[in-house]
Amino acid sequence: MKLKVGLLGGGSWGTTVASLTAKNADVTIWARSEETVNEINEHHTNHKYLPGATLHKGLKASTSFEEVVGNADVLIMGVPSQHFRQVLLDAKPHIRPWIPIVSLAKGLELGTKMRMTQIIQEELPGHPAGVLTGPNLAKEIHSGKAAAAVIAMVDDVIAKELQDIFNSGVFRVYRNTDVIGCELGGALKNIMAIATGMGDGANAGDNTRAALITRGLSELTRLGTAMGGKRRTFAGLAGMGDLVATCSSSKSRNHHVGFQLGKGKSLDEIIEEMNEVAEGVKTAKAVMELSKEYDVPMPISEQVYNILYEGSSVYDAFKGLIQMESGSEAEPG
Numbered sequence: 001m002k003l004k005v006g007l008l009g010g011g012s013w014g015t016t017v018a019s020l021t022a023k024n025a026d027v028t029i030w031a032r033s034e035e036t037v038n039e040i041n042e043h044h045t046n047h048k049y050l051p052g053a054t055l056h057k058g059l060k061a062s063t064s065f066e067e068v069v070g071n072a073d074v075l076i077m078g079v080p081s082q083h084f085r086q087v088l089l090d091a092k093p094h095i096r097p098w099i100p101i102v103s104l105a106k107g108l109e110l111g112t113k114m115r116m117t118q119i120i121q122e123e124l125p126g127h128p129a130g131v132l133t134g135p136n137l138a139k140e141i142h143s144g145k146a147a148a149a150v151i152a153m154v155d156d157v158i159a160k161e162l163q164d165i166f167n168s169g170v171f172r173v174y175r176n177t178d179v180i181g182c183e184l185g186g187a188l189k190n191i192m193a194i195a196t197g198m199g200d201g202a203n204a205g206d207n208t209r210a211a212l213i214t215r216g217l218s219e220l221t222r223l224g225t226a227m228g229g230k231r232r233t234f235a236g237l238a239g240m241g242d243l244v245a246t247c248s249s250s251k252s253r254n255h256h257v258g259f260q261l262g263k264g265k266s267l268d269e270i271i272e273e274m275n276e277v278a279e280g281v282k283t284a285k286a287v288m289e290l291s292k293e294y295d296v297p298m299p300i301s302e303q304v305y306n307i308l309y310e311g312s313s314v315y316d317a318f319k320g321l322i323q324m325e326s327g328s329e330a331e332p333g
């Protein structure tokens, strides 16, 4: 008997994971839009978020939480971080006791600065909560290119069962029990992708991008370990892996935001023109607060924040970083 999976969120990553998972499980996806639901059911496509892609024929879609979640053995949350809590609360009355809930989101909730698994634990205590993360640009995965991801759960036995649901041919899924580290790696790298995008947009060069990625890894490891993540996790798929993929790819939405800023566009203009989420824009605010709270210097994130919210120019940001004292590689800064 196949496991029943309910997945909430019909955007590019939610749809991709639903289609991949449909090879191994009986999957129903929830989307807000009736049009998207009909398109998935009738044509096996989602042209708004995955133009040109054909989805697994067994994947079903619905706008009803009852239909998607009511019988589910596993719930997957594929909505962006700032809507995660509300969608989870809307689905809550239909969720069966103690089923595992897996987040796909890579961001922190504004105001609370919470990770998505913390929100799951707060709203649905007792449900095992985990995250699927790693270097996984949706559009590449859809075109059948190989990728690796990591499922992070405190309970490794449940993680093994979930690994079997997500693993499919060229999509290889590893396990990790460090949920905090895996979740923070995915959220923090988006800010670094905005930084490298800015450099690329301003034609700063390959050496600058490499320096930002490397010092970015050091920065996110510092905050991540201060918050309880394991150092080793940040050298893995959820840390360095995702950082490299996102910071060097024009397919990344966060890199795109940075690139356009580097070309001189305003943030409002860029967001206006996008129909997809770039989580790093909002996560940057939460990270500045966490940097103060944990007393961890985050120089690259701070310059990104200054450009996004304080009116600094890309030139000011690079000047600010270059003028910093360059200490030992082992030290902050």
Ligand SMILES: NC(=O)C1=CN([C@@H]2O[C@H](COP(=O)(O)OP(=O)(O)OC[C@H]3O[C@@H](n4cnc5c(N)ncnc54)[C@H](O)[C@@H]3O)[C@@H](O)[C@H]2O)C=CC1
Binding pocket: 009, 010, 011, 012, 013, 014, 015, 031, 032, 049, 078, 079, 080, 081, 083, 087, 104, 105, 106, 107, 136, 137, 138, 139, 275, 276, 277, 279
């Ligand atoms: N696209 C990618 O390559 C990857 C994305 N992710 C993460 O997955 C999460 C979801 O991202 P995507 O699917 O890429 O986003 P997307 O921008 O492609 O789609 C967003 C989805 O959220 C829905 N949505 C927006 N506001 C909502 C609300 N108020 N209530 C309910 N639904 C709402 C939209 O209708 C849409 O279905 C993000 O946290 C992202 O960082 C993770 C790995 C890869």
Ligand SMILES: O=C(CO)COP(=O)(O)O
Binding pocket: 106, 134, 135, 136, 137, 138, 190, 193, 242, 245, 246, 251, 252, 253, 254, 255, 277, 278, 279
């Ligand atoms: O997380 C991602 C790849 O692993 C997707 O990155 P973007 O949200 O920047 O497109």
